[in-house]
Amino acid sequence: MINRALITSWLEVGCLAPSPHNNQPWKARISSAGVSLWLDHELVPLLGPYRLQFIALGAFIENMSYAAAVDGYELTVDEPSVVPRRAAEITVRFHARATHSANAAIALAGTKRRRTNRGPYEPVLPSGATEQLRATPCEPATSLALICDAANRSVAADLAARAMRVVFSVPELRRDLARFVFTGADGPRRIGMPLASMSPAAPANVPGRQWVLELATADEEAEAARARFERAPLHFVITSRTDTLPSWIAGGRTLQRVLVRATVLGLSHCLAAGPSEIPTLLPTLRRLVDGTEGRPLILGRLGVPTLPSLGVASPRRAVADVLIG
């Protein structure tokens, strides 16, 4: 059996993965097989779809794969047994590998530097970046579509704006979000997003919950999202061939591979889950990736940040809080 301390160090890297609202919805147990993962239901938003939660678990697994590879192991994910999705147990197994992967160390360093930047991006990409991103190997039955031309980016920007308008116009969605936004006035947090990473102009002395519930306006948030998406030089959509739990995990792994590769290339990223999750927006997103078979999982934008300081670090739970048993 692999040393428990070594697996714990891989879990630590898993915990750096992105998750919706930074809810970090993972629970883990180290077993003789490797690692078992579940959703932590205390942290899953009441209204949020499970799809996004399992995409985050996929990103967690992808992060672990880089840390394990640096130590000479590769991982495989068992096909989950058919149970209610909310209860699914994901078993990750580690296997000693014969060859050493030099790229794993670069990817591992990328996972540690990666963070969301919701600010504006420069209109031009470093030369060769698009080609290098396009060459990202995708997990089986998932794909990456890059959206470069201005007309399609404008359509994507409109989707990002409409998604933001929905979130800030539906009281239940606002309440779901409010739990996950904090400022210095709230005291230290281990989950959720610093308000400064969402809205740098927002007052720092107002509790995050109050900003979400009372101060933010749907119009301002929607137009800010539109402007930033419109200006970003590159958008992407991750799609999975089927809309099933194993595909969401595979899609999360592909997503994280793209985000880490972008980080290594010096790019920042910002995701927008609304266009793939809000039923009235999904048909337009599907048209945007016309020709890609399957279910769009998530839209994102990439670019060199105009304001790197807006890549504000968000907190993480300690592995001890994630581990059970």
Ligand SMILES: Cc1cc2nc3c(=O)[nH]c(=O)nc-3n(C[C@H](O)[C@H](O)[C@H](O)COP(=O)(O)O)c2cc1C
């Ligand atoms: C499945 C998924 C959906 C997300 N959706 C959004 C989104 O709609 N809008 C957004 O600004 N960030 C979104 N994010 C990014 C998270 O908010 C971000 O990863 C989290 O706050 C942690 O911050 P970090 O990426 O800097 O580590 C999403 C992330 C994941 C994994």
